[in-house]
Amino acid sequence: MTRSTTGPGAAPEGAAPPPATGPRVVVSGAGVRYGDLTVFDGIDLTIQDREIVSIVGPSGCGKTTLLRSVDGLTRLNSGSVTIDGRPVEGPTPGVSMVFQHFGLFPWKNVYNNVAYGLKLAKAPKERIAEVVPEYIDMVGLAGFEKSYPHQLSGGMQQRAGLARALAVEPQVLLMDEPFSAIDAQTREVLQFELLRIWETRPIAMMFVTHSIEEAVLMGDRVVVLKGRPSHIHEVIDVGIPHPRTRATLKSARFQEVTAHVWDLLMQDVIAAEREVG
């Protein structure tokens, strides 16, 4: 399959597609406040094309908020986010988000849910008819086009959510704890399927999760958020080449990185326990 960079989500103004390498997402000095509470501050982060960056941190550290600010859903109080050099001021074409709670429209069937982004991007009918089945097939939902979300398991709903996000052929894919509401076995299947899909057409991906194993398995780099207000505590180069498989989980390097991230996060948990106790 060839990767189209002129999809409806890619370059609506007919601009030349951006170069295949180089920074896609640049977050600089980003901070978000809710009233008196500063969620995070001074976040600097660059995501290259074809790079997966995982973000982990304790609950409430603002990792989802950070992701939402890249998607233009949450406004930053300080700093900036640019995508391909353009400042993010709202939802940006070429950026897709996969939501923790799937976010499928319950009154639309799988086909129409997957077609949603393309329809909003005013893609021509013929293109929708061509692209939607391709992505439904890619996520393994062929045959379920006419099913409604409430007729599907959580795993299958998130497959549809993933197909919807990919169908607009984004340059940046934002994953907001996409598998956390899915049972453990299905989660593992989906992790490897996502890696397989990414390996056939690698794009920039931000992957927010509270699972350390998932962060290390998915990420080329793992960003650890910590503190109050939270900030980037450490960025770890995972250094495990693609394709990643089930064998990756057993590799020494995987164990080593996982243990390291675990230590970083557990320091906080232990400190918090002491505070309470």
Add this chain to the structure above:
Amino acid sequence: MATERWARWGVYALSLVVLAVVWQIAAAGSGLLLASFTETMARLGELISNGELPEALLSSGRIFLTGLVLSILLGLPLGLVFARFPLVTAAVETYVYGLYAIPVITLVPFILAGIGFDFRAKVLVVVLTAIFPILISAMEGARSVPGRLLDVAHSYGSTERQLWADVVIPYTVPYAVTGIKQGIAGALVGTIIAELFLNATGVGDLLIRASTNFDSAGALAVTLVISVIAVSLMGVSGVVERRFAGWREGLSG
């Protein structure tokens, strides 16, 4: 499955027979007060064949339908507007719930004095009994669209107009259907109130004439017809409601 369905219909038919028998026995001892089942059925046949009942139903039906359609056409958009503009809601919500809570019959003297007792006045009574459940359901529906669906729409760059067409209105449909179902029940009550307490026409007129003439069979026949119509309308709207509410199950998760 099939036998279960037959059994249900069988029991239903049996319950009708039992009702008729009990009615017949009870009436035998009550003299003029309560007409028997057979007398009522005979009178019903008469009212149908002499054209009185069909004519009355047509006349009442016109009031009922006009009032109901107006209630839907006004109630749904008003509910959506109230949901969209919180300041408008703040201004009118109390009065909406207040009017909903008032028994419409208390307003009848004012309507009589202000508009009179023609077709328009009767339709107004029907609208006042039918519009509020419709309006309130639409408002509650549009207000309760989950934030995560709004997020999805915004994330894909939805404009406000698209947001309404793709998310808010489809989400509100099952709520609106439930409201309309309640509105139908309200409109029935409103029609009878209008015809009994403004000037007597249609079914209300039949009822009043039957009771002033001590025609207990006629009054019971008309009442029976009204309840059969009410039950059928509820049944039909229940089917429509379930059809639209199928996806609602998926929201609880």
